[in-house]
Amino acid sequence: MEWMEIPPQRPDIASQVWSERKMPRLDSTKVVDTFISAATIWAPSGFEKPMADKMMRDFEEMNIPGANVMMDGAGPAAGSEVGNVIVDIPASPNAPPTARSVVLSCHLDRVPVRAPGVPQDEPVQVEMTADGTLQSKGFRTNIAADDRAGYTAIKEGLQAMHLSGFPHGHIKVIGYVREEPGLFGARALDPAHLQDMDFGFEFDGGKVGNVIVNSAGIQRFKATIIGQSAPAIHASKGKSALRAAMDAGTRIDGAEMKPGQTLNVSNIMAGQMGQDGAPITNQVPDSAFLAGEFRARNPDDELELRKHVESCLQQVAEQHGVEIRPEFDTIQGFHLSEQAPVVQLAEIATRASGSKPKVMGMMGGTNANCMNAKGLPTVVLGSGAYLQHTEREHTSRNDLIRATQVVMSVIAAAASPAVTAALLATSEIAPAI
Numbered sequence: 001m002e003w004m005e006i007p008p009q010r011p012d013i014a015s016q017v018w019s020e021r022k023m024p025r026l027d028s029t030k031v032v033d034t035f036i037s038a039a040t041i042w043a044p045s046g047f048e049k050p051m052a053d054k055m056m057r058d059f060e061e062m063n064i065p066g067a068n069v070m071m072d073g074a075g076p077a078a079g080s081e082v083g084n085v086i087v088d089i090p091a092s093p094n095a096p097p098t099a100r101s102v103v104l105s106c107h108l109d110r111v112p113v114r115a116p117g118v119p120q121d122e123p124v125q126v127e128m129t130a131d132g133t134l135q136s137k138g139f140r141t142n143i144a145a146d147d148r149a150g151y152t153a154i155k156e157g158l159q160a161m162h163l164s165g166f167p168h169g170h171i172k173v174i175g176y177v178r179e180e181p182g183l184f185g186a187r188a189l190d191p192a193h194l195q196d197m198d199f200g201f202e203f204d205g206g207k208v209g210n211v212i213v214n215s216a217g218i219q220r221f222k223a224t225i226i227g228q229s230a231p232a233i234h235a236s237k238g239k240s241a242l243r244a245a246m247d248a249g250t251r252i253d254g255a256e257m258k259p260g261q262t263l264n265v266s267n268i269m270a271g272q273m274g275q276d277g278a279p280i281t282n283q284v285p286d287s288a289f290l291a292g293e294f295r296a297r298n299p300d301d302e303l304e305l306r307k308h309v310e311s312c313l314q315q316v317a318e319q320h321g322v323e324i325r326p327e328f329d330t331i332q333g334f335h336l337s338e339q340a341p342v343v344q345l346a347e348i349a350t351r352a353s354g355s356k357p358k359v360m361g362m363m364g365g366t367n368a369n370c371m372n373a374k375g376l377p378t379v380v381l382g383s384g385a386y387l388q389h390t391e392r393e394h395t396s397r398n399d400l401i402r403a404t405q406v407v408m409s410v411i412a413a414a415a416s417p418a419v420t421a422a423l424l425a426t427s428e429i430a431p432a433i
């Protein structure tokens with residue numbers, strides 16, 4: 001991960017976000033309680049119903065006039081028991097006509113990490129230490145700060161703004177399902193939900209203040225290899241799919257990587273097991289399966305890696321006389337200019353919230369990849385989750401408060417006439433993406 005700090009370009013604008021009305025004060029006990037109530041919900045990818053129910057209940061209980069809390073129909077396509085949760089909140093009656101519309105999003109699934117020996121039905125227990133760190137009691141499970149911290153910031157930030165009567169533009173909150181295994185909820189989202197919205201902000205992981213403006217394109221590949229079976233004593237009469245797969249794996253993995261590229265072969269499977277559970281060794285395997293993925297920060301490098309994988313598979317097919325059926329699954333990367341209005345807005349809001357913006361790129365995929373691909377300029381904002389996907393995962397009361405203040409500042413900045421005028425000036429000189 002490389003990052004670069006944005007110089008303080010227009011501190012005057014950031015200082016205007018809260019100049020007319022003060023930032024609502026947060027009740028830190030309530031913020032921590034919201035986090036713990038979400039963090040203790042066990043909702044792994046595909047089984048998000050308890051968390052989706054909580055989100056719908058939380059937002060219905062806010063009683064925001066005109067708000068519509070619904071679940072979309074993306075569940076089956078996303079491979080989840082529920083769809084994405086979408087909360088549509090109209091602009092407040094006191095909003096200036098120039099107020100921009102924003103999507104605030106997070107993901108509802110969690111990685112199901114348990115320390116060795118911890119039973120599957122043991123509830124998650126979150127404890128807060130004297131210094132305000134929130135962690136698993138006894139480090140027995142992860143606490144899903146990824147992405148309950150993002151959920152908490154959005155829910156508490158929006159509620160505080162609503163209760164204070166702060167003017168806001170049109171807001172959509174989206175809780176996506178099945179993010180972790182491959183952004184499936186966001187991929188399955190009907191792009192119509194993002195139409196007419198100006199800017200997207202995905203709150204997910206990382207340090208508060210991080211503004212992720214570009215993310216690698218990711219391609220997963222899998223290949224089925226069909227050879228010819230033969231008894232081991234006449235092995236030369238067969239065409240070993242396993243040998244072809246190993247050769248393909250070695251060739252693909254052997255590529256030299258440039259900075260901003262990654263590639264790995266993750267799976268090779270072949271051969272048969274007998275009914276007694278022992279491997280059948282007297283036979284040349286006639287089918288094999290190979291899988292892996294590559295990532296590249298720029299599209300030319302991505303194309304180069306795609307060609308490398310394809311040509312390795314083709315050479316192996318020719319030299320081993322086997323048939324290879326490759327399949328590629330692509331998640332588009334995104335590359336926002338530092339001058340893009342969404343990036344400027346993120347930077348201004350982060351500064352206005354009292355945190356220091358750091359503009360970064362990343363190799364990992366997030367829901368922002370899909371939102372950008374569907375036409376909504378979207379950045380990822382850090383929501384204060386550390387050592388994600390491990391039982392040592394943690395966040396803190398301070399991080400949750402700061403992330404919530406970023407959410408409130410995004411809402412306030414998008415409604416601020418001074419900020420929208422500055423964004424308009426920016427967008428005249430630079431395209432959005």
Ligand SMILES: [Zn+2]
Pocket residue numbers: 107146147179204205
């Ligand atoms: Zn996440």
